[in-house]
Amino acid sequence: MKLICSYILFLICHQYTLAQQNLIADSSFEKNKFIPIDYSAISASTSWSSPSRGTTDLFCKCNDKKLKKLSMVNVPQNSMGNQEARTGNCYAGIFACSHGFYREYLQTTLAQPLERNKEYIFSMYISLSDYSRLAIDKIGVCFLNKAVKYEHSNVITDLRPLYINLEEEVGMDINEWHQLTLLYKAKGGENNLLIGSFGIKRLWHTGNTVPKEISSPINKNIERDAYYYIDDVSIFEYKPEIIDTAEVFNPYFAQQEQEVPETEIVEPDEIQKLPSDVVMAFKNVLFQSGEAILSPQSFPELNIIAAYMRVDPKMYIEIYGHTDNAGDEAKNLELSIKRAAAVGNYLIAKGVISSNVNSDGYGSKRPVESNETAEGRKQNRRVEFILKKR
Numbered sequence: 433m434k435l436i437c438s439y440i441l442f443l444i445c446h447q448y449t450l451a452q453q454n455l456i457a458d459s460s461f462e463k464n465k466f467i468p469i470d471y472s473a474i475s476a477s478t479s480w481s482s483p484s485r486g487t488t489d490l491f492c493k494c495n496d497k498k499l500k501k502l503s504m505v506n507v508p509q510n511s512m513g514n515q516e517a518r519t520g521n522c523y524a525g526i527f528a529c530s531h532g533f534y535r536e537y538l539q540t541t542l543a544q545p546l547e548r549n550k551e552y553i554f555s556m557y558i559s560l561s562d563y564s565r566l567a568i569d570k571i572g573v574c575f576l577n578k579a580v581k582y583e584h585s586n587v588i589t590d591l592r593p594l595y596i597n598l599e600e601e602v603g604m605d606i607n608e609w610h611q612l613t614l615l616y617k618a619k620g621g622e623n624n625l626l627i628g629s630f631g632i633k634r635l636w637h638t639g640n641t642v643p644k645e646i647s648s649p650i651n652k653n654i655e656r657d658a659y660y661y662i663d664d665v666s667i668f669e670y671k672p673e674i675i676d677t678a679e680v681f682n683p684y685f686a687q688q689e690q691e692v693p694e695t696e697i698v699e700p701d702e703i704q705k706l707p708s709d710v711v712m713a714f715k716n717v718l719f720q721s722g723e724a725i726l727s728p729q730s731f732p733e734l735n736i737i738a739a740y741m742r743v744d745p746k747m748y749i750e751i752y753g754h755t756d757n758a759g760d761e762a763k764n765l766e767l768s769i770k771r772a773a774a775v776g777n778y779l780i781a782k783g784v785i786s787s788n789v790n791s792d793g794y795g796s797k798r799p800v801e802s803n804e805t806a807e808g809r810k811q812n813r814r815v816e817f818i819l820k821k822r
Contacts, residue, residue, distance in 0.1 A: 456479075458480065464492065471489050472488070485582070491506070493508075511563075511649065524661070524662045525660065529632060530658075535588070537626055539580070540624070541579065551617050554613065554615075555667075556664060557664045558602060558612055558660050559610065560638070563659070564660070565651070566656070566657060570632070571627070572591075573594050573625070573626070573627055576591075586781050589783075604639075625667070708747075708820060708821060714730070730778075738782035749789055749817055750817065751789070753772030753792070754799075754816070755767050758809065761796060765794070800814070
């Protein structure tokens with residue numbers, strides 16, 4: 433069914449491109465104030481911007497020979513990989529996953545607001561960059577009634593995006609542009625579009641690496657970064673009388689409407705089981721040696737803590753990070769502090785009052801198992817917490 437939906441949406445998008453107005457003013461990122469040569473230059477676009485402090489990139493072909501040698505964002509060869517623009521000379525690029533909760537997004541104002549109960553076809557082309565060390569399972573699209581602005585560079589958590597599957601459509605292919613489509617029924621008044629990574633359920637190691645001679649924001653030592661190019665974004669009104677596909681679209685559209693990122697289901701009796709004034713270890717918040725990045729598998733357990741603390745503003749949490757004894761102890765201490773901070777930052781991002789969160793690290797000084805075995809070292813790479821009433 434998904435393949436049928438995608439194929440029919442592709443045919444309709446192609447037909448509408450020839451016959452209707454695209455509500456995206458600059459679909460292929462060509463209308464720019466200048467040709468960028470460095471990262472984080474989405475502000476050069478006259479239509480697109482970053483809604484947060486995430487430093488979204490703009491890639492453009494540079495014809496000036498001197499500047500081309502300096503450019504980190506040239507087309508086709510750049511610091512993220514090698515990709516020709518699908519249309520024109522430019523495209524955008526975003527970190528869909530990176531250090532901590534860092535994310536990058538794209539936002540643009542539509543040529544005119546969407547009309548209530550009318551259906552619209554959204555389409556964009558996406559390509560996983562050559563040097564991207566991770567791939568994600570889905571990308572989110574938000575239709576908004578006004579532009580948004582966030583004073584952080586973390587995951588945006590207060591929006592309800594529609595998701596498009598990347599696992600089947602893109603996978604780990606780094607060569608081709610892949611068209612992503614969805615059908616959207618307008619609530620009325622939506623005049624802004626926001627694209628990016630919200631809830632991530634699965635990550636894949638791509639096996640890609642950054643060449644030693646290339647300077648890139650993609651980390652060469654840690655597999656933490658998923659980077660995607662984006663081009664040819666479009667929104668067209670869908671008119672059923674042109675082609676009758678109601679039986680195909682309805683299930684697809686319902687699936688998009690019902691999905692909500694990182695839905696938290698916390699039963700009352702489950703909340704009551706959390707004791708106060710007792711040091712406990714998170715069961716699923718574990719780290720690979722040398723890393724301080726939370727995996728998506730950590731989120732459900734942390735979501736329960738966050739929900740519990742949001743209910744009671746007087747509840748205070750202390751978080752303690754620990755490592756195994758591999759390597760230099762000074763670095764272990766620093767790493768343990770970062771691990772505890774990563775947990776605290778996640779809780780704050782989930783709505784916990786920041787003054788109710790405190791974190792610290794102890795390096796390898798407080799092992800719970802022997803460091804002589806791999807399993808023991810794994811258990812020592814842990815984060816503990818204690819809940820207290822203020």
